[in-house]
Amino acid sequence: MSAQLDAQVLTEGAQQVETFMAYRARNFNNDGGRELFVGVPDLGVGANRSERDFVWNNGGLTLFTVEYSNTLNSLYFSTTNTSSTNESLVPYGDWLNSTNQSENVNLDPDVLNYMTITVTVRDNDQSVLITDLHLNDIALQADDLSLIGAVDTDPSGAGTIASYSVSDFCFVNNDQDGFILAGNLSLSNDFSNSDERSKVEIQVGYDPRGRVCSDAIFIDGFEQTPSFPLQY
Numbered sequence: 001m002s003a004q005l006d007a008q009v010l011t012e013g014a015q016q017v018e019t020f021m022a023y024r025a026r027n028f029n030n031d032g033g034r035e036l037f038v039g040v041p042d043l044g045v046g047a048n049r050s051e052r053d054f055v056w057n058n059g060g061l062t063l064f065t066v067e068y069s070n071t072l073n074s075l076y077f078s079t080t081n082t083s084s085t086n087e088s089l090v091p092y093g094d095w096l097n098s099t100n101q102s103e104n105v106n107l108d109p110d111v112l113n114y115m116t117i118t119v120t121v122r123d124n125d126q127s128v129l130i131t132d133l134h135l136n137d138i139a140l141q142a143d144d145l146s147l148i149g150a151v152d153t154d155p156s157g158a159g160t161i162a163s164y165s166v167s168d169f170c171f172v173n174n175d176q177d178g179f180i181l182a183g184n185l186s187l188s189n190d191f192s193n194s195d196e197r198s199k200v201e202i203q204v205g206y207d208p209r210g211r212v213c214s215d216a217i218f219i220d221g222f223e224q225t226p227s228f229p230l231q232y
Contacts, residue, residue: 011167028128067179070178113206117130118200122158125188136174181202
């Protein structure tokens, strides 16, 4: 079974689904911890991720791609600062084995059919915006979602969290070698020194209500283990 390249849909809001790939951009003040994480959820666990330093283009654009190579069984997060020669590439190899060990599953990656994009801004009067999103060279952003992201205008410190989803697409089992999501990240200035206070997280997982990308066997929700696709 193969995905149609023009079927993917970007919408505002996201379902809570089981996720198996994760990419995080953070530390927008370029101070303290590393800026780029990639691996398997939870990225807060050091053993689950690769990480690299990067200098954000605050006040300007940063080009980014997140991808999965089916041939190499690897995840990649790459960024380019458009105002300098600063670039970073974060690879995460042996992804499927790492997922199976971390989640204690035997995942059929062909079933992956759902992506969440979560933008968190808890630095007052700051913004994190994404434009020109393409998935496998197909434009995702229509006129009503030409600009996605979050702006924090709440002085209480509660911040703003905006979520988006890409559905109706097979992220592994398609006519390409996995997927490449590319876009532009626009950051305002003067973020705090807190590494996680403002961030962007992209995750890929499985929605049982979504597109059928594989004839995998499933555990039902009444089992003690979580509901997720298996292969035999």
